[in-house]
Amino acid sequence: MTDISPEMWAKVPAGEKAAPIPPPAPTYGQEVRRRLWANKPAVVSIVFIVLLVIAAFFGPYLSPHTYFKQDLKLANIPPFFETYAVTDGAGETTRFFLNASNFNLYEVDAEGNMLGLLRGGRKDMIKKSQPYEFGDQTLTLDYSKLPVRLLLEDGSEVRPSGWSWNRTYLFGTDQLGRDILVRQLYGAQISLTVAFVATLVNFFIGVFYGGIAGYMGGKVDAVMMRFVEIISTIPLTLYVVLLMVVFDSGLLSIIVAIGSVFWVDMARIVRGQILSLKSQDYVAAARTMGASPARILTRHLLPNSIGPIIVTLTMLIPSAIFIESFMSFIGLGVTPPLASWGSLTSEAVETLRAYPHQLFFPAAAISLTMFAFNFLGDGLRDALDPRVGR
Amino acid sequence: MTQPLLQLRDLHKHFRLPAAPFAPKPILRAVDGVDLDLMKGETLGLVGESGCGKSTLARTVIRLHEPTSGSIVFDGQEVGKAPEGLLGNFRRRVQMIFQDPYASLNPRMSVGDLIAEPLEIAGVGTPAERRKKVAGLLDRVGLPSDSAQRFAHEFSGGQRQRIGIARAIALEPDLVICDEPISALDVSVQAQVVNMLEDLQADLGLTYLFITHDLSMVRHISDRIGVMYLGKIVELASSADLYHRPSHPYTRALLSAIPVPDPEAARAVEPMQGEIPSPIDIPSGCRFRTRCPLATELCAKVEPQLTDIGGGHLAACHFAGELAQQANGVRAPLQERVQ
Numbered sequence: 114m115t116d117i118s119p120e121m122w123a124k125v126p127a128g129e130k131a132a133p134i135p136p137p138a139p140t141y142g143q144e145v146r147r148r149l150w151a152n153k154p155a156v157v158s159i160v161f162i163v164l165l166v167i168a169a170f171f172g173p174y175l176s177p178h179t180y181f182k183q184d185l186k187l188a189n190i191p192p193f194f195e196t197y198a199v200t201d202g203a204g205e206t207t208r209f210f211l212n213a214s215n216f217n218l219y220e221v222d223a224e225g226n227m228l229g230l231l232r233g234g235r236k237d238m239i240k241k242s243q244p245y246e247f248g249d250q251t252l253t254l255d256y257s258k259l260p261v262r263l264l265l266e267d268g269s270e271v272r273p274s275g276w277s278w279n280r281t282y283l284f285g286t287d288q289l290g291r292d293i294l295v296r297q298l299y300g301a302q303i304s305l306t307v308a309f310v311a312t313l314v315n316f317f318i319g320v321f322y323g324g325i326a327g328y329m330g331g332k333v334d335a336v337m338m339r340f341v342e343i344i345s346t347i348p349l350t351l352y353v354v355l356l357m358v359v360f361d362s363g364l365l366s367i368i369v370a371i372g373s374v375f376w377v378d379m380a381r382i383v384r385g386q387i388l389s390l391k392s393q394d395y396v397a398a399a400r401t402m403g404a405s406p407a408r409i410l411t412r413h414l415l416p417n418s419i420g421p422i423i424v425t426l427t428m429l430i431p432s433a434i435f436i437e438s439f440m441s442f443i444g445l446g447v448t449p450p451l452a453s454w455g456s457l458t459s460e461a462v463e464t465l466r467a468y469p470h471q472l473f474f475p476a477a478a479i480s481l482t483m484f485a486f487n488f489l490g491d492g493l494r495d496a497l498d499p500r501v502g503r
Numbered sequence: 504m505t506q507p508l509l510q511l512r513d514l515h516k517h518f519r520l521p522a523a524p525f526a527p528k529p530i531l532r533a534v535d536g537v538d539l540d541l542m543k544g545e546t547l548g549l550v551g552e553s554g555c556g557k558s559t560l561a562r563t564v565i566r567l568h569e570p571t572s573g574s575i576v577f578d579g580q581e582v583g584k585a586p587e588g589l590l591g592n593f594r595r596r597v598q599m600i601f602q603d604p605y606a607s608l609n610p611r612m613s614v615g616d617l618i619a620e621p622l623e624i625a626g627v628g629t630p631a632e633r634r635k636k637v638a639g640l641l642d643r644v645g646l647p648s649d650s651a652q653r654f655a656h657e658f659s660g661g662q663r664q665r666i667g668i669a670r671a672i673a674l675e676p677d678l679v680i681c682d683e684p685i686s687a688l689d690v691s692v693q694a695q696v697v698n699m700l701e702d703l704q705a706d707l708g709l710t711y712l713f714i715t716h717d718l719s720m721v722r723h724i725s726d727r728i729g730v731m732y733l734g735k736i737v738e739l740a741s742s743a744d745l746y747h748r749p750s751h752p753y754t755r756a757l758l759s760a761i762p763v764p765d766p767e768a769a770r771a772v773e774p775m776q777g778e779i780p781s782p783i784d785i786p787s788g789c790r791f792r793t794r795c796p797l798a799t800e801l802c803a804k805v806e807p808q809l810t811d812i813g814g815g816h817l818a819a820c821h822f823a824g825e826l827a828q829q830a831n832g833v834r835a836p837l838q839e840r841v842q
Contacts, residue, residue: 394607398670401565402621403594412620416611 148496155492158485165482169301178282178292180299181450186230188290189215189468190282195273196221197263201248210277211263214467216256218245227281284474287457288464296452297474303453304482307368308433312426314372319379320422324410326380327387338384345377349436353445363448367440371433382425386418420497427490431483438479454479506579508710509541509564509678514573514583516556516563520783529783533559535734536573538809543677546704546711548725548742550718550757554779556734557714558602561682564712565599566590578677595625598671602683604663608655614641614666615651621673640669644699661692665699672703680712685720693717697724718761722746730754733782733790736809740816750818750827752795789821797822 149155173180194210201207209220209231220228233254234244241257252271253264263271279285284293326337353370360366390396391414399409415422434454440446441455449456454475461471516534533556541547551557562568564575566582575583582593598621601607608617618640619633628636638648644665646658655663664684671679681700685693697720703709715721721728721742728745730738730753738751749755756775777794780786788806792798801821809817812827820826 394601394603395609397562397567398599398601398607398667399609399620400567401594401597401599402624403591404620404624408624412612413609417609419611 145496149492152492154488158488161485169298169305172298173295176295178295180296180452184290187286188288190286191470192285193278196277197271198274199247199250201250203248207247213261225277225280285470287471300452300454300457303447304434304437307437308430310368311371311433312429315376315379315429319376320383323380323383324387327384328410341377341380353440367437371436379425382421386421387414390414390417424490424494427486427493431486507540508543510576511537511539512574515571516559516568517571531783532734533782534563537736543710544708545726546713546724548721548728549714550721551731555731557731558682561680561714565597565680595674596676597678598676599680600667600671600684603687604660604667607667610656614653618669618673625674640673644669660688664696678710682714733785738818744816748827750812750823751820752797753791
């Protein structure tokens with residue numbers, strides 16, 4: 114049978130190519146990477162998350178501002194503004210912008226760097242106006258009717274000379290004159306720390322709890338899962354408030370609260386995986402070799418449920434971020450002057466009508482981060498599922 | 504007489520099925536009283552159709568299932584009721600080869616880790632020694648030595664079964680339970696694997712409990728063959744004797760169903776009627792009577808026991824003696840001879 118008679122051999126005719134030898138089949142890891150890479154939203158999300166982490170942990174060192182230093186003279190500065198230019202008799206030009214919500218003038222240079230608050234003359238409380246002197250020129254700020262106007266001595270209105278970005282405070286300042294960008298980066302640090310620590314705690318508790326419940330099965334499983342159901346019925350807000358009594362208000366109690374409640378999802382998913390995997394033949398094979406339950410769990414069952422575990426983890430991160438923000442928003446979060454996205458949002462809501470930009474940045478950060486983690490989780494789930502693709 | 508390596512006495516494995524609350528739970532009698540002696544160095548084939556309890560018997564013997572009652576004596580020691588913690592020696596000396604070479608190898612472990620796992624659990628050698636041993640085992644089962652770093656899914660079915668065999672013989676066991684090791688493989692690969700199993704038996708002095716439903720292959724590899732039906736052994740004889748004079752109507756039906764690779768050959772087919780009865784509701788008396796062409800009233804009342812009909816040939820049928828005599832002649836339609 115192994116002999117092939119000589120007449121069965123033949124040359125490939127000239128010009129014809131031999132059948133190509135197929136390349137070796139890609140491994141599971143390569144397949145996962147290829148499928149994840151083909152998922153554009155997931156790739157964009159990965160890039161966003163990496164940039165966010167780098168910015169959160171290294172960004173504050175590059176900034177001249179700190180999250181706690183207040184400058185009440187420069188409070189509520191927007192990230193961009195309309196500049197005015199006034200030239201006095203000596204030929205000196207002063208650039209400034211008008212904060213239409215608090216009726217202050219701030220001096221800026223041509224590039225948009227903040228130079229400081231301009232001091233005006235006595236306010237005329239009855240006519241609702243305030244004079245500003247620039248050399249021999251005098252401008253009157255008239256706020257008797259809105260929108261406010263800047264009037265020259267002859268009564269004509271000064272027009273803004275153009276738009277400019279705020280180069281000193283890229284995202285503007287809050288009502289205490291703190292740089293919003295730096296506070297936002299610190300907020301990202303706190304939100305990401307809470308998310309990762311809580312997720313890590315969830316991972317360990319959930320995987321082991323679910324693993325043991327699934328592997329033991331029977332009565333042990335029934336009791337352990339009833340306990341999970343009890344925990345999942347406790348309202349989280351109430352629980353955090355109670356924890357604040359024990360610990361102080363702050364990061365620790367939020368991490369403890371999220372870490373001690375959120376693992377139930379992970380436990381359920383791991384238990385389901387283990388239940389379906391433990392009837393596999395390779396588990397039976399390990400048992401016939403005398404492998405201990407711990408070994409079967411750690412070497413056989415958990416490595417084979419790693420896909421759903423990773424997906425659940427990436428889905429847990431955005432909900433942890435959201436819970437932290439929500440807790441900070443209702444005042445149960447980090448203590449001032451520390452900032453988190455939630456506390457930034459809640460501070461911004463107070464001045465929402467006058468300075469909507471203060472709400473925009475933290476809200477955008479929360480939404481984009483949650484989007485990114487959700488897209489990444491979806492992408493990972495599709496990529497790790499061997500039934501998809503091929 | 505030497506002591507058998509494995510001795511099963513009245514072994515039962517029953518499963519309680521789930522039922523509505525307060526309703527009596529139906530009991531599935533998968534293995535329902537098996538007596539078996541397995542001598543050192545022999546190969547005992549166990550055949551029977553799907554659902555007859557072969558695999559459950561194998562899994563009960565190796566203690567993947569707890570036996571409901573009866574005893575399992577391995578090398579003079581009762582292991583049927585021993586707690587898992589005291590099974591160390593038994594776990595080392597008895598290994599199993601599984602039916603499905605895809606399901607029985609952990610897809611997340613490299614082949615080297617898979618084969619080294621029994622050694623690791625038994626605490627044999629240092630990691631370096633184990634690697635060396637794995638290389639030797641790979642060579643022994645005819646796999647390239649670079650296989651150790653690769654993963655099971657990179658191999659074909661036959662190669663994967665070789666990995667399973669290498670894992671089973673890693674600890675140099677005395678008894679290997681083969682649970683349909685070849686039924687998931689191509690016919691050409693089946694022969695290779697069976698030949699390899701025979702070589703290993705000769706080299707290592709293994710004892711096989713070989714479970715299959717492939718009657719032509721079991722004849723080739725077995726010294727003795729047991730035929731199982733609904734959780735019980737109905738006939739047990741040396742393989743030559745069993746094929747020569749099948750003395751249970753079920754065995755006869757099975758043998759007549761072996762496909763002959765010759766389209767011209769005339770066959771005396773004795774088709775079996777009906778399906779195998781449910782092991783939840785086993786017929787009274789002889790459990791084969793519902794499908795047996797010879798069934799009489801006696802069969803419904805009295806359960807035939809395994810009795811020696813000469814030369815160590817055991818059969819559990821009231822008409823075993825007559826069938827054996829008749830089988831010495833030409834294979835003829837059964838019905839006429841008995842009437």
